[in-house]
Amino acid sequence: MSVNYYAFGPFPGGLPDGEGLHIGQSVAGQRFLFRAHPDRGLTTLADWLAFLGRPGTTILSESGRDVTVQEMQETMTATSDRQGLPLRPRFRRGNKDRYLTSDGHAFDRREFC
Template identity: 45%
Template sequence: MNYYLTSPGLPVPADDEAGLHVGQYSRGWRFLFRAHPELGLTTLAAWLELVRRPGSVVWAESRYEVCREELEADMTAARDRHDRPLRDRWPVSPATLGYHQDGLHVFCARPFH
């Protein structure tokens, strides 16, 4: 599932009508963050600060509102509901594809959905 966020004063790119793309969570894989370097959103801490900002609203790709706690749980999960470790979403050539890592968290600066 892709997550999006709207927040007062936050610019939203024209190609992300649902809000600013936060990233994607797929069963069995760690959360893949969408990095927005121009907004300083390149670390887990930066995203958590924005998600927790008063007035921020989280949206699922099918345009229903998602509670912040659900997003935060998906963003930080290391194990699935059966206590199996989640697989990394690290590409073959991270530097050339716009990927970087912040601890265990992988970020992609290129648009994806």
């Protein structure tokens, strides 16, 4: 099962039709896959945390559940599941749109859901 997360708020440049900005996706058994937005300077975990911590920013799961910044940070940085089993990284070699940051977080430049 996967869950996509979106940020809403007063973003520079705005968003079309009030859509949220895709943060990324969590999938059972795998580490969080971030959505990179190079045009907005969101290409690392630190970039996302600073962005999400801005006043007026809210986070929603695709089901419409409110998510706190702390909960989102825990989801984005988890390396094990609730039972303590290690999560596998979400990275496939040869995919030019995906990359790993120096701290091991997987990002995808493409739109995905």
